[in-house]
Amino acid sequence: MNTSLSAAESLNLAVGGVFSRMTAGIFFTMLMASLIVSVGLVPVLFSSFLGYLIIFAPLGMSLFLAWKGSTMSTNALKLWFFAFAGVMGVSLSLMFALFTTASIVMALVGTTVSFGALAFYGYFTKKDISGWGPFLFAGVIGLIVAGIVNIFIASTALQMTLNVLTILIFLGLTAYDMNRIRDMFWGAGEGEIKNMQWMAALSLYINFINIFISILQLFGNKE
Numbered sequence: 001m002n003t004s005l006s007a008a009e010s011l012n013l014a015v016g017g018v019f020s021r022m023t024a025g026i027f028f029t030m031l032m033a034s035l036i037v038s039v040g041l042v043p044v045l046f047s048s049f050l051g052y053l054i055i056f057a058p059l060g061m062s063l064f065l066a067w068k069g070s071t072m073s074t075n076a077l078k079l080w081f082f083a084f085a086g087v088m089g090v091s092l093s094l095m096f097a098l099f100t101t102a103s104i105v106m107a108l109v110g111t112t113v114s115f116g117a118l119a120f121y122g123y124f125t126k127k128d129i130s131g132w133g134p135f136l137f138a139g140v141i142g143l144i145v146a147g148i149v150n151i152f153i154a155s156t157a158l159q160m161t162l163n164v165l166t167i168l169i170f171l172g173l174t175a176y177d178m179n180r181i182r183d184m185f186w187g188a189g190e191g192e193i194k195n196m197q198w199m200a201a202l203s204l205y206i207n208f209i210n211i212f213i214s215i216l217q218l219f220g221n222k223e
């Protein structure tokens with residue numbers, strides 16, 4: 001932490017940097033998805049096996065970052081973060097083409113409010129919520145497996161159930177991650193902070209995007 005500032009000021013500054021990075025990533029994703037739709041590339045990208053590669057590419061990239069992120073330089077992390085956000089935007093363009101603009105805005109507002117509430121709770125709570133982690137991560141694995149299965153069986157009821165569970169699990173992860181990020185930055189050295197900010201921003205970004213997608217699928221109106 002910066003010794004010229006109080007511990008609390010340094011913590012708030014570091015966490016503010018996490019949110020600015022996360023917000024930039026979300027903005028880039030939304031911009032990319034909108035551009036893909038506006039130039040009419042969605043039918044080209046999603047009419048073949050390429051569509052499956054695009055849909056699953058963000059998952060592969062996020063797993064790679066979780067595995068190798070701690071060993072990357074700050075510049076490499078920054079590049080990978082925005083590459084991931086861009087690929088996520090290409091993947092989301094399919095949903096942007098299917099749902100009305102009003103539904104997308106509604107989902108974005110709903111996600112921002114619910115995400116913000118759980119992030120606030122996680123940051124300021126005095127309770128020890130570290131025990132949530134194993135259950136939430138197990139839930140994420142279950143969601144991935146069930147989601148892959150549902151690609152083949154195409155059950156509407158299962159998809160609705162998965163959307164509800166996704167919202168609940170990733171809201172829980174938002175609180176858990178904010179609590180973890182607060183504690184992580186509290187004891188961090190100044191040289192560690194930049195890399196930690198990018199990794200923390202990635203965690204919160206993934207939470208936000210998953211909540212957004214599920215809210216849009218549950219409550220959105222199609223074109």
